């Protein structure tokens with residue numbers, strides 16, 4: 114990939130430029146009229162990636178409901194785009210017409226200097242001392258939730274773990290602990306996610322999209338109503354209190370709008386990704402009982418009900434199971450950016466303002482990098498085998514570069530604290546022939562929400 118680092122003309126603002134769709138020279142087609150490849154992106158992104166790659170090679174046209182761009186399945190391009198030393202790839206413009214319709218102003222959707230400043234403020238919340246405190250909070254919430262699950266008829270794992278993790282995130286990030294308030298947040302999150310993937314993406318009454326937009330407004334109003342209360346608290350126990358009182362480098366406070374946008378994205382990023390990830394982990398551990406037993410033995414060896422912050426680093430097998438579940442069922446199966454200047458990818462000229470779609474999931478099962486890629490085999494991440502080091506950008510579940518997931522360690526902590534308590538309390542299983550339909554978007558999980566048989570230990 115060649116990036117041209119020339120200085121942009123004075124007064125030129127990439128943010129005011131429309132997407133470039135002048136891509137006749139790129140192989141492939143823009144799919145169906147209006148919706149393009151949208152149905153396949155939603156129903157079978159992996160199948161679509163394989164098909165495009167086989168038919169057209171490493172670069173092809175891709176069109177997601179009118180957002181036309183190029184599709185590139187190549188870890189070297191992922192590397193160049195994530196590391197982006199020439200500041201040639203915009204997140205804000207990339208996501209504007211997709212997740213930007215729900216999460217504009219979130220940290221992932223801000224570019225360059227502004228992003229750097231705001232990310233620095235966020236980092237305070239993820240340092241060792243606050244993380245130590247979160248571990249205690251998270252342990253208590255998990256301990257209050259999971260003992261009740263064996264009493265539930267027809268227990269399905271996903272909605273329960275989602276509720277549990279939303280409770281931890283709401284408590285830590287916005288200081289909300291009341292059951293009723295969490296229930297309202299949960300309902301709105303479910304409606305928003307359900308509608309975001311609607312084929313009709315206009316606010317027409319009765320459509321899922323309209324329901325999702327209404328849920329978004331409810332959530333934002335809720336966060337806004339909390340800001341004056343959090344500004345008054347003397348000690349900032351939650352992230353919203355901290356953000357409401359923190360000054361930016363120019364001495365100004367964040368506006369209410371900025372705070373609401375940040376919280377809206379952060380809460381989604383914090384609980385939905387981890388809920389889906391844990392669902393896939395539990396599904397794999399139910400299907401691979403030898404791995405379930407191996408982790409349980411390690412938890413039992415610690416002889417404690419809950420993990421301490423200092424235990425986390427030693428649980429390497431837990432990390433490897435998380436990574437392997439992410440490899441097979443990535444929370445972020447594809448990401449994208451928009452070019453600012455002209456560049457060259459796979460020998461093709463990519464004009465300025467072109468969307469560059471990177472199907473990360475393609476790389477995660479590419480036999481070039483992985484041995485027996487369809488198999489659940491967490492030991493592939495062990496220091497002896499280290500398959501993920503064959504190419505550092507063939508496996509990027511938490512992204513890379515300036516926008517690398519800020520909650521990476523928080524997610525690992527949540528997953529380990531949860532698994533520890535769950536493995537100590539329950540042996541869990543699925544029928545031998547369990548082979549559910551898997552969905553990928555908006556978050557990967559079994560479509561049936563993972564019915565699970567729980568046996569008390």
Ligand code: HEM
Nearest residue numbers: 220221382383386390444445448510511512516518520524
């Ligand atoms: C298994 C769980 C998770 C996965 C797989 C995951 C994955 C990712 C990925 C791939 C990105 C970068 C996307 C891109 O560059 O296009 C990202 C960004 C981000 N994640 Fe996560 N994430 C997880 C959990 C979390 C948690 C628990 C939090 C918060 C506590 C969080 C907060 C964020 C934020 C704020 C960003 C934007 C960072 C920036 O733009 O500077 N994530 N995540």
